[in-house]
Amino acid sequence: MANTKKRKTTRRKKKGGRKLEITIYVVAILVAVLVIYGIICGVVALINALFGLEINVGFNVFDSEPTSSVSEQQDPTSSTPSVDVSDVTSEPSSSETQSEPSSEDDPESQEQSTPNSQTVTPSGRKSRANADGDYVTYTKSGAAELNEWYLLLVNPTNLITSDWKTSMTDVGGEELDSRIVSAYRDMVEDAADDGVSIYAISGYRSYATQQRLYNNRVERAKNENPSFTQQEAEVYAAARVARPGTSEHQTGLAIDFNSVETSFGNTKAGKWLKAHAHEYGFILRYEEDKQSKTGVTWEPWHYRFVGVKHATKIHQTGMCLEEYVDYLKTVR
Ligand SMILES: [Zn+2]
Numbered sequence: 001m002a003n004t005k006k007r008k009t010t011r012r013k014k015k016g017g018r019k020l021e022i023t024i025y026v027v028a029i030l031v032a033v034l035v036i037y038g039i040i041c042g043v044v045a046l047i048n049a050l051f052g053l054e055i056n057v058g059f060n061v062f063d064s065e066p067t068s069s070v071s072e073q074q075d076p077t078s079s080t081p082s083v084d085v086s087d088v089t090s091e092p093s094s095s096e097t098q099s100e101p102s103s104e105d106d107p108e109s110q111e112q113s114t115p116n117s118q119t120v121t122p123s124g125r126k127s128r129a130n131a132d133g134d135y136v137t138y139t140k141s142g143a144a145e146l147n148e149w150y151l152l153l154v155n156p157t158n159l160i161t162s163d164w165k166t167s168m169t170d171v172g173g174e175e176l177d178s179r180i181v182s183a184y185r186d187m188v189e190d191a192a193d194d195g196v197s198i199y200a201i202s203g204y205r206s207y208a209t210q211q212r213l214y215n216n217r218v219e220r221a222k223n224e225n226p227s228f229t230q231q232e233a234e235v236y237a238a239a240r241v242a243r244p245g246t247s248e249h250q251t252g253l254a255i256d257f258n259s260v261e262t263s264f265g266n267t268k269a270g271k272w273l274k275a276h277a278h279e280y281g282f283i284l285r286y287e288e289d290k291q292s293k294t295g296v297t298w299e300p301w302h303y304r305f306v307g308v309k310h311a312t313k314i315h316q317t318g319m320c321l322e323e324y325v326d327y328l329k330t331v332r
Helices: 002-051 068-074 082-089 107-112 142-147 178-193 207-224 230-238 262-266 268-280 288-294 308-317 321-329
Strands: 168-170 175-177 200-202 254-257 282-284 302-305
Touching (some): 142 321, 168 178, 175 178, 178 268, 207 230, 262 268, 268 282, 308 321
Antiparallel strands (some): 168 175, 200 254, 254 302, 282 302
C-alpha cells in the first residue's frame, strides 16, 4: 500500500511538473512571437520612414486608421507596375500629360468623369463607353448607317468639302471630333495600363493645312526625282500625303499616333494599336495589302474612328473601309 501511495505521489508530482513545463513553454513562445512581431514592425516603420513607402504589416493592431493596403487592393490600377508611368512620362517627344489636358482646363472631361457616364469593363478598367460598350448609339442598321458621321468615307474619289466643320476638342495640342474624345482617352489610358505609350501627333487638319502639306510633298517629290513631270510628282505625292479634300484628317475622325514611320508598325505601340484599337472603335485605315483599294500606302500610325461595332467587324474580316462600305450597302 505504502509503495502504491508513494508511486501515486511521485506521478502527481511529475504531472504537476510537466504542466508547469508546458505553461513556461507556451509563455516563452508567446513572448518570442511578440518580440519577433515587434522587430518586424520596427524594421518596416524604419523602411517606410527612410523611403517614404506605405508598407503595412497585415494585422496592425496599433494602427487605428484604415490601412492603405486595403484601399490599394480595391484600385485595379494599383496592380500596374510603376515602370508604366515612367515609360509614359519619359517619352521625349510627347508625354501622357501633353496628350491629356487636365480636367480643370477641359469642361468636357469633367463631365465625362462623373460616375454616371463611366462604366467598368469586365477587366475592371474604367470606361467612358456607353452601356453597349460602344462610343456610338446606333439608331439605324445596315445600309442606312452609311449616312452616319462615323462612317463618312473620305478618299481620293470621295472628297470632303473645304468648308466642312464639326465640333472639335483639343487633346493636348491636337484637335479631334468631340464625339470621339472619350474613345481616344480610354484607349490611351488602357494602353498606358499595359505599359504602352500612345499619343496623337496629328488629328484634325483644316483644308488649308492639308493644302500646304500636299504642296510641300509635291515639291519634295520633284526635288528627289528631277525627272518627274508636275503630274507625276502630284501622283507620287498624293500616294503619301492626301490631296486637299481627300484627307480623313479633315474630318477630325482620324489620328496619327507616335511616329509617321513605317517602322512604327513593328514597335510595341504599333502592335498594341493593331491588336486593340477596334475595342475603342478605331481601325487601322491604310493596311499594307489594301493600297489598290484605299489609294494610300501602308500607314501603321493612322487610325480612324468608325465605332466599336463597325471597327470590330472590320478587324475580324480584314476589310478596308472602302470594302466595308460596299459590303454594308448590301446589308438590309
Ligand atoms: Zn494620318
